[in-house]
Amino acid sequence: MNPMEELDYTDSVAIIGMAGRFPGARNLEEFWQNLRDGVESISFFSDQEVEASGVEPDLLKNPNYVKAGVLLEDKELFDAAFFGYSPRQAEIIDPQQRLFLEYAWNALENAGYDPQTHQGRISVYGGAGINSYFFFNLASNPTLLRSIGFPQLRYSNRQDNLATRVAYKLNLKGSALTVQTGCSTSLVAVHLACQSLLDHECKMALAGGVCINSLEKTGYLYQEGGISSPDGHCRTFDAKAEGTIGGNGVGLVVLKRLEDAIADRDVIHAVIKGAAINNDGSDKVGYTAPSVNGQAAVIVEALAMGRSEAETISYVEAHGTGTVLGDPIEIAALTEAFRATTHQKGFCAIGSVKTNIGHLDTAAGIAGLIKTVLALKHQQIPPSLHFETPNPKIDFANSPFYVNAALSPWQANGMPRRAGVSSFGIGGTNAHVILEEAPVIQPSGPSRPWQLLVLSAKTKPALEAATANLVGHCQKHPELNLADAAHTLQIGRQAFDYRRMVVVQGLDDAVKVLESKDPQRVNARFCEPANRPVVFMFPGQGAQYVNMGQALYQTEPTFWEQVDHCCELLQFHLKIDLRPILYPSKTQAEAAAQQLKQTSLTQPALFVIEYALARLWMAWGIKPQAMIGHSIGEYVAACLAGVFSLEDALALVAVRGQLMQQLPAGAMLAVPLAKSALEPLLSENLSLAAANAPESCVVSGPIEAVDAFQEYLTQQGLDCRRLHTSHAFHSQMMASILEPFVKQFSRIRLNPPEIPFVSNVTGTWITPAEATDPSYWAMHLRQTVRFSEGMAELRQVPER
Incomplete structure (x- = not known):
């Protein structure tokens, strides 16, 4: 292997997302199935169908009229409301621009990115074909011209608005360039996007093309020597090849610098090692003719840019129009380019997607690129159709190439699989891209056993469709990492008003719950857009129990790291490790439960769990705009607000609990009365410890006094409840420890709160003072x- 062949990804670009619709395929999964199975997606029409499309009977009688076409299913459909268009606005927009916008959205979703939240500029490059819709459907309608006006029709149909329309609707703030180089448009767009990425003009880039012929089932008139096939079939490189057939389609890829894609743990479909574009100039027989020298030069340059030797290329997706002039020139140019570094023969497969779906004009290059990426992913080379006898004008025997006429495994031969993709435009702008299979990336590590799946849509039917799509995807891909899917659904999807969420354990559970829509497990609702601030609330003593947060401690690194850190800091103050008390063995569980009733341990334990849980929420991006705590819970709020450091907070909580532990035992009683009704009933030995709700308070004091008060209230028909506490907190029984507790503050620094929280003492927002x-x-x-x-x-x- 040449030193230049070392795996160097410095100037490489990753393909991290793809979307497209091609003849006979509503999505790329169906597109690959058709390619793999050798399906020709060309339609042949009856006389009645052609006549119904408006073809003159006399033209239909012409023996050279070919009743064939390459159709695109549902190309007239468009979700106008989703993109903020009225039906009237949408119907006067070029269908090419409508589809390109739709599939730009799909490509970004496939890549797992929401442009509204993505931090970084996203560029878009693309091109469209001739706007036949404008000529045959709009400009020919005088009533429409009068009602809409020509300026508005022009604005909605200008080809140079293609990229900027996507940038506007998807809020993309990188470059937005519409490319027009004829048949090579979409591959030139890919090259320009790569250059923009490598020049660090953007973080990600969309690139692709679209071609839609608005005329349905019309066929075409064959002319000898032209580009069109006499029978509707494209026989690239075959002796019977006489032309191609025009088609419809749209395709886009999402690109990112490879080093960034690896760092961001993106799904990488393939790698663009190098790309080049040039023009033939006048070195050819005519303006529309191809050039051996021009094509050879662009291939040599792309190989050099990709630091790849020709002998490492094992497949070439050719421009492959199947024309008498084009095919021999293309193989001659490829051979000349490869012969610069190798004299091997017959080692590189070659094929053309045009034999499957025809010539997609401005979308031809992206169709070939996506086909090749799919072949790399599946490690199979799909057949190039209709190849029986080699074109006698092509010397395959002495070239590096052979036509891949049947589905074949793509052998690696000790090297990463690599391919070349060509696209040549009428007028001489040539493009060539060097592709390499994706590097092996370590899969995601183990994750939590339960996963949160979230779905949203702009309408209720769309939400149901999204749910069905997710179920179908899970069923088709049993190897799916559910944690990865959950991450993408949360991070890589824009949130809309109709929402559904479910917590599941494994793919089978996800499918079962989403299919059944069990209301006990599936939460679905309509959420109007609103700023809903988050409040953290921290409970007080009495909420503790053995194994608090045990599942989180076992599965969530952030949680267990915080618990461990706090417990290690507390050992100095408590002279004991809290972890065996929080998470005891089965044989020690009862003893641990008794220990947790000791306030000297209860308060630190509650603080540790609440603080760790808050830090976990914050690590997940859920951050409080305000906080409130109940008794010891306010210390957690104050610590998170920066009033005191974690170390100081733990010291204070430990001392607070130890001082209280030294006091005589007391009791606390929950009473279902309002503060105003309860206070007149209290004796001098009892205190109002807490007013928790309008009709719920807590009384605190000596055990005997609380017992007597409980008996009295019970006789009055009130259902009171003793709290699981060892002492009479927030009562006069705490008076003796106030002074020693205040002295502890001389050792620490107190700061004004950075996050507002509500005071237990005043019942309103705490002040810095x-x-x-x-x-x-x-x-x-x-x-x-x-x-x-x-x-x-x-x-x-x-709104809180």
Whole structure:
């Protein structure tokens, strides 16, 4: 292997997304099936069909009239509302531009990117064919011309609006260039996109082409010596080859610098090693004729740009029009280019997609490129159709090439599989691209057992269709990594108003739940656009239990890292590792549950779990605009807000719990009464510890006093509940520890909160002065938790 053949991806471009619709194929999966199976997607019409399309009977009688065409299913359909067009606006837009816009969207979705949220410029390059729709459907309609006006019709049908229309509708802020080089348009667009990426003008680029003939089932008049076939078949490189047939189609690829694609863990379909374009100049017999020298030069340049030796190319997707003049010139040019570095014979397969779908004009190059990418992915070379006897004007025996006439395995032969793709335009603009199979990327590692799948659409029927599509995709691809799919659905899709979400465990579960739409597991609703701020809420003592967050600790790295870090810091203060208490063995579970009832351990344990959970949400991108905590929970809120560091917060919580542990035992009682009704009933030994809701409070005090009060309330018909606490928090029984607790603050730095949170002491937003005053935290320990007022304060913010 030549030193230049070392795997160097510095100047390479990855194909990370593809979309297209070609004759006989609604999507690329069907396109590959047709290619693999050798399907010719050319239609032949009856006299009645052709006459119904408006062909004159006299023309139909002409023996040279060929009743054949290459149709594109549903090419007239367009989801106007999805792209913000009214039906009237859509019907006067060139169908080529409508399809190109639709498939640009599809290509970005296939790549897994939402242009609205993507950080980086996205460029778009593409071209369209002659706008027959304008001539035959719009300009010929005088009523329409009068009602719409020619300027509006012109604006909606100018070919040079193709790329900028996509940029506008999809909010793409890189370059937006419409390319017009005849038949080579779409491959030239790919080359320009690659150059833009390698010059770092953009982060990603869309490139492709479209060609739509608005006339249906009309056939064509064969002229000897022209480009059209006399019988509707394209027999590239065969002795009977006499031309091709025009077709319809659209295709786009999404491109990114290979090094970036690898770093971003994109799906890489193939790699563009090198690309080149040139023009024949006047070195040919006529303007529309091809040139051996021009084609050979562009192939040599593309090989050089890709640092690839010709003998490493094992397949060439030829321009391959099947014309008397074009085929021999193309093989002569390829042979001249390859002979510059190798004299091997018959080692490189060659074929042409035009034998399957005809000549797609401005979309011909992208059709050939996508075909070759699919062949690389499947490691098979599909057959080039109708090849029986070699064209006598082509010396295949002494060339590097042989026509691949049957489906064959694509052998690697110790090298990455590589291919060349050619596209040559009338007028002499030539393009050639060197493709290489995608590098082997390590698959995603193990993920959490449960995955969140989210779907959205602009309409309810579209949501149902999206759900069915996801189910079908899961069924067709049992090898699918569900975590990868969940990531793409969340990150790579634009969020619309009709939404559906489900939490599933594995592909089979996903299919089962989405098919059944079990309301217990599937959440679907219409969400009007709104700014919905997130509030973090942190519970207080009494919410603890053994194995809090155990599944998260076992599966979520962010969670377990935070828990471990906090527990390691706490060991200095507690002289014990909390983890065996939080997550004990089965034999130690009962003992751990008793330990968690000790407030000296309860408070640090709650803080650790709540803090780790908050950090997990924040790592997932869910960040609070406000917070509220209940008692010890406010310490978590204050720590996240930056009032004190994590180390200081843990020290304070540990001391707080230890000081409370030293106090005489007490009790707390949940009472279903309003604050105003409860306070007159309290004796001097009892305190209102918390007002949690309009009709729910907590009383705190000595055990005997609480027992007597509970008996009294029960006799009054009130259903009261004792809380699982060891002490009478937020009562006068805390008075003796206030001073020693305040002294702990002399050792730490207090800062104004960076995230607003609601105070338990005041029931409203904490002020910087309160947050940085040690006496506030003493009052917080002793005084009533005004949680109900705090919740009311939170609800004052619109849309919260």
